Amino acid sequence: MKSVKQTLQVELGDRSYPIYIGPAILDNSSLYQRHITGKQVLVVTNETVAPLYLQRLLAALDGFDLSHVILPDGEQYKTLDVWGQIIDELLARRFSRNCTLIALGGGVIGDMTGFAAASYQRGVDFIQVPTTLLSQVDSSVGGKTGVNHLLGKNMIGAFHQPKCVIADTASLNTLDDRQLSSGIAEVVKYGLIGDLPFFEWLEDNVSKLLSRDTSALVYAIARSCQDKADIVSADECEVGQRALLNLGHTFGHAIETGMGYGKWLHGDAVAAGMAIAAKLSCRLNWMDREAERRVVKLLKQAQLPVDPPLALSPERMVSLMSVDKKVMDGNLRLVLLKGIGDALITDQFETLDIVQTLNEYTQ
Amino acid sequence: MKSVKQTLQVELGDRSYPIYIGPAILDNSSLYQRHITGKQVLVVTNETVAPLYLQRLLAALDGFDLSHVILPDGEQYKTLDVWGQIIDELLARRFSRNCTLIALGGGVIGDMTGFAAASYQRGVDFIQVPTTLLSQVDSSVGGKTGVNHLLGKNMIGAFHQPKCVIADTASLNTLDDRQLSSGIAEVVKYGLIGDLPFFEWLEDNVSKLLSRDTSALVYAIARSCQDKADIVSADECEVGQRALLNLGHTFGHAIETGMGYGKWLHGDAVAAGMAIAAKLSCRLNWMDREAERRVVKLLKQAQLPVDPPLALSPERMVSLMSVDKKVMDGNLRLVLLKGIGDALITDQFETLDIVQTLNEYTQ
Numbered sequence: 001m002k003s004v005k006q007t008l009q010v011e012l013g014d015r016s017y018p019i020y021i022g023p024a025i026l027d028n029s030s031l032y033q034r035h036i037t038g039k040q041v042l043v044v045t046n047e048t049v050a051p052l053y054l055q056r057l058l059a060a061l062d063g064f065d066l067s068h069v070i071l072p073d074g075e076q077y078k079t080l081d082v083w084g085q086i087i088d089e090l091l092a093r094r095f096s097r098n099c100t101l102i103a104l105g106g107g108v109i110g111d112m113t114g115f116a117a118a119s120y121q122r123g124v125d126f127i128q129v130p131t132t133l134l135s136q137v138d139s140s141v142g143g144k145t146g147v148n149h150l151l152g153k154n155m156i157g158a159f160h161q162p163k164c165v166i167a168d169t170a171s172l173n174t175l176d177d178r179q180l181s182s183g184i185a186e187v188v189k190y191g192l193i194g195d196l197p198f199f200e201w202l203e204d205n206v207s208k209l210l211s212r213d214t215s216a217l218v219y220a221i222a223r224s225c226q227d228k229a230d231i232v233s234a235d236e237c238e239v240g241q242r243a244l245l246n247l248g249h250t251f252g253h254a255i256e257t258g259m260g261y262g263k264w265l266h267g268d269a270v271a272a273g274m275a276i277a278a279k280l281s282c283r284l285n286w287m288d289r290e291a292e293r294r295v296v297k298l299l300k301q302a303q304l305p306v307d308p309p310l311a312l313s314p315e316r317m318v319s320l321m322s323v324d325k326k327v328m329d330g331n332l333r334l335v336l337l338k339g340i341g342d343a344l345i346t347d348q349f350e351t352l353d354i355v356q357t358l359n360e361y362t363q
Numbered sequence: 364m365k366s367v368k369q370t371l372q373v374e375l376g377d378r379s380y381p382i383y384i385g386p387a388i389l390d391n392s393s394l395y396q397r398h399i400t401g402k403q404v405l406v407v408t409n410e411t412v413a414p415l416y417l418q419r420l421l422a423a424l425d426g427f428d429l430s431h432v433i434l435p436d437g438e439q440y441k442t443l444d445v446w447g448q449i450i451d452e453l454l455a456r457r458f459s460r461n462c463t464l465i466a467l468g469g470g471v472i473g474d475m476t477g478f479a480a481a482s483y484q485r486g487v488d489f490i491q492v493p494t495t496l497l498s499q500v501d502s503s504v505g506g507k508t509g510v511n512h513l514l515g516k517n518m519i520g521a522f523h524q525p526k527c528v529i530a531d532t533a534s535l536n537t538l539d540d541r542q543l544s545s546g547i548a549e550v551v552k553y554g555l556i557g558d559l560p561f562f563e564w565l566e567d568n569v570s571k572l573l574s575r576d577t578s579a580l581v582y583a584i585a586r587s588c589q590d591k592a593d594i595v596s597a598d599e600c601e602v603g604q605r606a607l608l609n610l611g612h613t614f615g616h617a618i619e620t621g622m623g624y625g626k627w628l629h630g631d632a633v634a635a636g637m638a639i640a641a642k643l644s645c646r647l648n649w650m651d652r653e654a655e656r657r658v659v660k661l662l663k664q665a666q667l668p669v670d671p672p673l674a675l676s677p678e679r680m681v682s683l684m685s686v687d688k689k690v691m692d693g694n695l696r697l698v699l700l701k702g703i704g705d706a707l708i709t710d711q712f713e714t715l716d717i718v719q720t721l722n723e724y725t726q
Contacts, residue, residue: 080447084443088514091514091518118521119520119521120518121518121520122517123521123522123600152454157485158485158486
């Protein structure tokens with residue numbers, strides 16, 4: 001296979017770091033040696049990923065003082081209790097401030113490991129090795145870490161940047177089709193927010209992503225990370241435009257919370273959320289129906305859901321949305337669309353507009 | 364009473380903040396209004412402090428959307444579980460990212476509230492209202508927040524700076540004598556580390572502190588905070604000289620952990636720790652016995668313990684010290700003394716030196 005590797009640099013002053021993207025780089029020893037300063041390394045992974053990649057990674061880390069933790073797999077385990085298992089292992093092994101944590105897995109593992117690294121002894125190093133498309137394009141950039149609370153997603157956490165991200169496209173070969181599609185939802189999001197040419201590329205190439213074409217994957221991951229990095233570099237702590245990245249997420253979080261963590265894949269919920277956002281944008285006359293049709297068509301081609309679950313009434317959805325941390329100050333703001341590649345943050349709508357938009361799905 | 368107020372500025376770039384020191388400023392509304400940007404305010408306090416000051420503080424905050432949490436009192440409650448009660452209240456009240464937490468109490472309340480502020484929605488504002496001498500001179504400066512773990516003190520936490528600190532010297536009138544002395548231990552520490560003139564002032568004025576003379580208290584608090592701020596400003600994340608502030612703490616933490624959290628007051632353990640550090644410094648010929656005698660004499664005048672507990676064998680002390688996070692990388696370093704006002708960080712000693720020093724107490 002020809003080399004199709006790419007390296008991006010996320011620019012955040014003295015917290016800048018590289019993202020390495022390419023096939024079969026998960027066990028590239030030199031990448032780890034470049035970014036680990038101490039001797040002690042704790043690899044955190046889950047029951048699904050461990051049988052596939054843990055031994056390869058540990059072999060690549062030969063020579064370090066190694067330990068590992070294998071957590072249960074799923075969003076429902078992204079809790080303080082499970083996170084505590086990482087802390088317990090660090091303390092049981094007497095790991096110092098100079099240790100490095102490595103997150104081997106999807107977004108849940110990345111978020112929990114990152115928050116453990118942020119909190120252990122008030123902050124130690126960590127490296128992300130995302131093994132799902134979703135985590136490669138989403139968690140790789142931004143430094144958001146955390147765990148869920150019964151009353152809301154990601155309510156406890158920290159901003160903590162990794163030392164590097166190693167995104168191995170070959171690890172996507174072991175993803176099931178639903179997980180792959182779920183990742184494509186976030187890829188589509190970057191096109192929708194501010195990158196029309198990328199959206200058009202996706203309209204032409206989504207089938208290549210579904211068939212796991214390496215070149216297409218590397219391109220889509222790199223472009224998504226670049227789009228996200230451009231937004232995050234300008235607004236690291238989400239006081240302004242970074243909130244654009246929440247397109248589809250306020251609806252999506254309501255679906256995830258309402259159905260119970262783990263029932264809907266995150267990307268599936270975001271896909272439905274983006275479709276709802278497009279429909280609401282049309283109702284408010286900010287976008288035309290033709291654009292909405294293109295959004296829905298691409299999401300469907302990616303094998304993603306575009307309707308909210310029937311089990312959640314519009315009123316329940318709105319109630320759940322009001323708990324989301326982006327809107328908890330009582331001022332419900334949403335990311336909506338003026339067009340494909342042209343998103344905005346707005347509170348210029350009524351709750352009734354949301355209810356009526358959701359009612360369209362049940363007619 | 365004549366005005367003896369002082370205001371210090373802790374310089375940390377865009378995280379700089381003022382420390383207000385003086386009598387009866389705990390319910391000065393204008394100080395709060397100056398530093399609270401949103402509407403939602405959660406006051407966190409404990410069962411001991413609440414009956415004394417909570418209503419006065421809440422009255423001073425009239426007009427804000429107020430809530431409060433009353434936690435049990437004591438180092439043994441500085442746990443993730445108790446910390447979770449703060450998070451639960453924030454979520455139950457649907458507090459937004461724009462909220463402010465106020466820590467009303469001693470160091471335990473300050474550390475837990477600060478870590479809740481650091482972690483809730485990845486970071487919200489907080490204000491420290493320390494009501495013990497220990498917390499006024501210690502937790503006011505430095506931004507260290509966190510909770511204990513069964514396997515070690517402050518193992519989980521974050522660096523998170525307050526918006527301001529309001530140190531009311533009148534609140535020290537309700538401290539019992541042991542708590543007051545415990546605070547003086549940290550005051551003595553600043554003299555020992557690098558401020559000989561302050562140590563000499565303490566030799567002359569410790570009785571005024573014990574009798575709660577307002578002017579003496581304001582002076583000692585301000586000078587301690589200034590000494591600490593000078594060290595912290597130069598090394599916010601403790602990669603170098605900030606570790607000097609741990610004088611007496613590695614021995615002290617071993618005593619606290621070994622005896623069970625809450626059995627020894629923190630300042631008492633630090634006092635004994637400083638006396639041990641002085642004795643070890645003499646054994647290593649870095650300091651003369653006359654200086655050790657002055658250290659021990661001042662600590663005794665302040666009604667502080669200067670011996671380790673008999674219940675802990677020297678071997679057990681050393682074992683507990685090796686778990687302390689300052690020494691967990693296997694390289695045991697201690698803060699020792701070349702003289703009064705002249706501390707150093709060193710690993711130039713043998714474990715046997717520590718054991719022999721501790722054995723001196725049992726002969």
